[in-house]
């Protein structure tokens with residue numbers, strides 16, 4: 493779908509220039525509470541989509557909930573998310589990936605510098621970076637609970653990744669703190685000096701878009717506050733990989749163009 497969130501050309505240009513865009517919309521407290529409760533419930537289940545911090549039973553993330561949970565299926569069709577993605581990509585889209593990174597109090601572990609498109613291109617065969625991440629805060633995000641750190645404008649640079657270790661194509665190395673594809677610190681540090689680093693802090697319900705090739709990371713959760721961050725990646729239908737092999741909860745196979753749910757549909 494395209495054209496329903498009413499982005500101005502100035503806003504679209506800002507996204508194209510900077511590689512990220514803070515939505516003026518904030519999801520309502522009731523909706524955020526309902527989604528958070530459902531994610532807590534699902535992530536407590538023994539299911540393959542749940543990932544734990546290394547060597548623990550601390551939940552790091554849950555994936556693909558839009559495939560098996562009705563509330564999440566409806567969430568990804570809301571104008572605040574799907575409308576924004578459709579406006580930014582300007583062509584029909586589907587959900588490529590859905591995840592919630594829970595970053596638990598004191599135990600949630602960092603994400604090194606990386607570009608999401610490294611994984612989608614090298615592992616899944618996504619041909620172009622015609623996708624967009626919509627990030628939704630399920631908790632308040634502040635300086636100490638591990639906000640996303642973004643280096644603006646780096647999406648213009650193409651892929652900068654390095655494979656410092658043999659991940660053996662195991663998808664667990666795409667969702668753990670030992671990421672298979674990273675942007676080396678020496679490169680990220682130089683880019684941070686040049687462009688600065690933004691910390692995506694803000695209230696629960698805040699949402700923003702960021703580009704698949706944007707360099708980003710986050711630190712450990714150093715606080716007593718959880719930092720649950722919901723990330724929905726929308727891909728252009730025409731850009732769907734032809735023969736993905738990773739599990740469906742990391743790479744959705746249904747590429748039917750999404751249509752908007754009514755704003756109050758949840």
Ligand code: SIN
Nearest residue numbers: 593603640709710721
């Ligand atoms: C994070 O949850 O802090 C990182 C998420 C990502 O890199 O996609």
Ligand code: MN
Nearest residue numbers: 606607608708
């Ligand atoms: Mn990422």
